[in-house]
Amino acid sequence: MKGLPIIDLAVIFIYLVGMILVGVYFSRNNKNSEQFTKASGLIPGWAIGLSIYATFLSSNTFLGVPGKAFGSNWNAFVFSISMPLAAWIASKYFVPFYRSSGEISAYTHLEHRFGAWARVYAVVCFLLTQLARMGSIFFGIALSLQALTGYSMQMIMIVMGICIIFYTVLGGIEAVIWTEVVQAIVKTFGALLILYLIISNMPGGASKVVEIGRAANKFSLGSFKPEFISSSFWVVLLYGFFINLNNFGMDQNYVQRYHTASSSKAASKSIWLCVWLYIPASLLFFIIGSCLFAYYEVNPDLVQSIKHQVAIERLPVNASAAEILNLERSLQPADYGDKIMPHFMVTKIPVGLVGLIVSAILSAAMSTISSGMNASATVFSVDIYKRYIKPDITEKQNLSLLHIATVAFGVFGMIAGIAMIGVKSILDVWWELSGIFAAGMLGLFLLGIISKRTKNHEAITATIIGIAVIIWMTFSNLLPPEYEAFRNPLHKNMIIVVGTLTIFLVGLLLSKIKKKSLKTSE
Template sequence: MNSLRVLDLAIIALYLVAMIGVGVYFARKNKNPEQYSSASGSIPGWAIGLSIYATFLSSNTFLGVPGKAFGANWNAFVFSLSMPLAAWVAARYFVPFYRSTGEISAYTHLENRFGSWARTYAVVCFLLTQLARIGSIFFGIALTLQALTGFSMEMVMLVTGVCIIIYTVLGGIEAVIWTEVVQGIIKTGGALLILYLIADNMPGGIGRIASIGQAQDKFSLGGFAPDFTQSTFWVVLLYGFFINLNNFGVDQNYVQRYHTAASAKQAAKSIWLCVWVYVPASLLFFIIGSALFAYYQVHPELIEAVKLKVAAERLPLTATAAQISQTAAQLLPADYGDKVMPHFIVTKVPPGLVGLLVSAILSAAMSTISSGMNASATVFTADIYGRYFQPHLTGRQTLRLLHIGTVVTGLLGMGTGIAMIGVKSVLDVWWELSGIFAAGMLGLFLLGVISRQTGNHAALTATIIGVLVILWMTFSPNLPESLAAFRNPLHKSMIIVVGTLSIFLVGLLLGQVWPRKPTKAAVPTLKKEPVY
């Protein structure tokens, strides 16, 4: 079993205690649900932007992105390149829309537009997305700490989960945002430190890394042919645009932050700050993955332990050493990419710096998990309990429900992370699950705010059709050979693209032949307001 030195353990313990201390500090201010959920609109735009950046820069990025670059190339970086366009749409249209509604929940207006079913459907999609996100992040942090300490992944998730729950329950959204500001800086510094250590240990330095990467085609962004059956440049670009549009425009994690800003202008600036910081930061993690690939190409003997461990996990417990070695020799870089950076930290990082890097990885996990827990608790309180069980809650009852919802979300997220143990790529799992759950939510939202003609029945019909399309695209690849003609021919990243467009376009068409009945109630639409 690997073990951290006392200095590293002390640094990690100090970081965890400091995070809980932040929660205790802000707990004094959380006397009402408005302060707990929106900080009463008192957060400056730059802090919100760094908070959103920290949410994007989760452990899925910290571990999954280097793993993808190690095992393949920079194709996934196209996701980051799609962010500016999605940010432009969100800053120009979505931010003013949400600020004008005054609703803390992103989904309240769907009930006003289409009925209670639309709100409930969006809430369910959001909560499932959050469980997938939180679970994948718990899995990522457990993967790293297991390599460093030898403790079971379940134990790692339990300990880190309890710490995250404590400071999130105590501190509310204000604690989440300010700790994410600090965590965003820690993560970026940790990534720069890792890249420096790789280059310092690499014979020939950055030049050798670049030459090996170029020779092995590690810097490719994917094919540019109009092929949507593979992960080409265009497939990832479309996937990234729709996912980022969902993040900035529909995801409660981000919408809730818009309400913490003093003005719509500050909220819009926070989106752009996130984009301009995240795009180069994500490139940094792709460079780290390529650098690790080059390093272990020069020193292949140093990665054998990882390959043997992965091979042993794939074989029965009765497998012999010869069988494990034979399986390890057949593994491709993509089979063990997620485990490479933790292995490098274990074997090549000096004492003390290991503690700093683990704290950076912990911060990558904690920022996204805490924001997801807070947002999920807000949605549960406003859109489920307050809507269906007890509409007239007192401030004290609402605050108690927010606390309970935060705890429950954290526990369910830990359970989801445990269920993910054994997956090959944490980034692939997160991308696939988020695409499935977000597709219907985004399509319905766009239909509600763009179309004036589509009514309740037309929207419900379009949503049912869209969900069936999503289910077919998700599960048809598993059909037997006798039904191969009915399999989805498109790449799985196209699920959110086709699913969103199915709901939106079918809803527009049905709105023309089955128009909504005119009412006196105002129909919420996307309005461009001066936010710059």
Template sequence: MRMKGLPALDLAVIAVYLLAMLLVGFYFSRKNKNADQFTKASGSIPGWALGISIYATFLSSNTFLGVPGKAFGTNWNAFVFSISMPFAAWFAAKYFVPFYRRTGEVSAYTHLEHRFGAWARTYAVVCFLLTQLARMGSIFFGIALSLQALTGFSMKLIILTMGICIIIYTVLGGIEAVIWTEVVQGIIKTFGALLILYIIITNMPGGVSRVIDIGQQDHKFGLGSMMPDLTTSSFWVVLLYGFFINLNNFGMDQNYVQRYHTAASGKQAVNSIWLCVILYVPVSLLFCIIGSALYAYYHVHPELTETIRQQVATERLPGVSAAEIAKMAATLKPEDYGDKIMPNFMVTKIPAGLVGLIVSAILSAAMSTISSGMNASATVFSVDIYKRYFKPDLNEKKTLALLHMATIVVGVAGVAAGIAMIGVKSVLDVWWQLSGIFAGGMLGLFLLGIISKRTRNHEAIIAIVIGILVILWMTLSPLLPERYGMLRNQLHQNMVIVVGTLTIFLVGVLITRFKRSGVATTVTNS
């Protein structure tokens, strides 16, 4: 699968793209003279640009590589995540955007302190930072997975190099550079996906009709089981997971909340959400189609699949005999090597010159999400931790320097997380599981504060403690020994955010009602 080096034309295309991104950072660095410009772009971003920017953040390398890999290995079950997006977007447009625009706070978590106390704000910030660490790590890993196959360089070197580039332009340009580069990146990655599909179809004997025949024969177009089964990745599990994750994205994720403040008006902020949905849903389906088309292509070229199996087996069993590797390779299923398919096809079938464009599209898919995460994480660290607990009276110059330093620290942590993830089975599975764990408590607390007006500090603390225990049990109980099997969580891991969120919200509401009822009874009796 590996090449000793890309042709000069491809390298030139990639170099031009990276240079252009750095120049954008230098260009906007002239305007970043204060914290408001760095974090809010002074509210000067038009709604259409903001919508494309949010779309580009959703369309990360996890989508670019993970969704085709999942579709190749199983079916279109991952697309159900996108089906849930319009429902979450409706809530965001109706309730979240007006709420945040009204508060005027750049951080999504400041209001939690007003509502429940400093602990709630800090808890949400910690959950957000851990979520971002997982997101950036999985995306860095996705970049390295593709570029290693194309260049032969080590994954660690690729992650380090890309991390440095992203940190530089994010520090220089602030949120405005992030948004406008994402506009360009959103266009590039969409074009790249269409180009990949075109090349697959033109190389496929029998074209589109052959892809459809093979897909129908092997059940590649299904959305998952429609049975009410919450123990597997059924349609309903992914739909619930997608709704709660997207609700968290639009309602609690600093990446998106911060952008609501960059829009010129509340109406443009709302329009940006719907533009994101209109763009993302069909494009995510496009990546499922790419995965099915790749499955059909490798179905008619089984010798290429054997090469990939050998590589995966070698990676999982380093230093063993060729016979043992061949034995393991024979047992691998498509879901075991789905993430390897896209890089392999790029190496073997995409012509010189076009490979550079595809690599640039993958890089843009990663850079947009990572740079956004760096800026958002630096913002909440500066506002919700450093200025809240250490030096609240920082002047503009020192605040901007703090934002720059925090961006660098977050970027380095993301690089370290990416290196730590090298060798995982599925980048999309890892991201879905980690995001569900960290986001569950954060979303539950947010909904409790917004919906249950009578819930106070003590009720919220009890709800959070119980919710965290439930999340920890659901996450860690599968590791219990077989003799304690009855204590294991039987639900699918994607249900962690669903159950965790509902536990915190419902426990908080019930305790509040019982407590208020008890107070009312006492008053009546007295």
């Protein structure tokens, strides 16, 4: 990191070494798979809550949310507003369900309910979601550190990936949770520090930010009209509810934490602690984005270097100076929103504090990636390897498998991150991918939990229809102009809503039809 002063490098180095030492410390407890995946159920609820909060508060939030607020408005904050209802359902119904089942995997019960195909389908959806999540976070952290160091994004992802893999493999879920407790504090402090530095550098202070923000409609939550074609308030509210229901209800990252608590009550409290921490924290990042917009409105010359960089990235290598200049002039804030936070850090944050901010961004990335690696390894071990490859695996072999799988998913996450280099918005790409992969498994999960009459045949038929709808909604925009009537008219964030409801409602309908036909035949 030759682009940073020694004092900032020292702060970052101390932070990274500290995270690795946590893994080394907890490695002495990881003598079996139970400890690696459940921490023997001895983690206090407050620590689990901070851990879940840290997983939510990833670098997608740290960089993507300010970039989104800078380029548009506070429409995406509606996602956070949707959390309490999803949390209430999860704490009342899902936590007791998983705790009573005793199964470490969130997907084992789907096989008991509908058959092996349902479990495999949910596992595939989950693993694809994790790769998308880890990839977007690797990309986000590399985007930030590249601006600070000048190193290639690929190199940054590899170095960071090695550090995360090291402490996750050594310490297991216990190391993941306790490092996330530290990271939750570090990243929250880092965000407050950034906000202070922006306001202190802003001529006119907070009142000027509010004035500029109001004039540019930066505080809008989106249109309240009952339409689902654009990213309206209702589209984001529905998207947020279904995604958060998926997160709290059947995402292995969160379900696995319920088993680390000492009781169902402690596990439920951890969900609510996460919600009441995340809502104001996410609002803080939207405020940061609006403050950055106001700051660069007052100082437009300071953003020219970003526009120049984006123009060069988008044009061919042999583009003329005139072509570059023309593109620079046409660029809008949404075109370079994800680059605005790193740019402010490079140019305006004093020496010594940059190291603290970078550590906060690193913590935002490391917490989510480490939990994703551990959860993916657990699912692979329980739902794939032990189920289909070697059911009689010994305890020693299982622990080795968990270590190897953790490394493998860390590497796959890095590869996914490298593949995302060049995307326009971190938050947009993550929301779209998570909506596509989560839609199918959430619909199947709800069908299994709510409808006791639905059996295997109805469930598989409903899932096939739901997958077809998801594929159509995802790819119909690629149809040629003459087939425009067959394109999906809804906003892309509605994929998880429509996909989930399709599987659930079709399953209910088929069950009702079957029940009627049986009565008629009698």
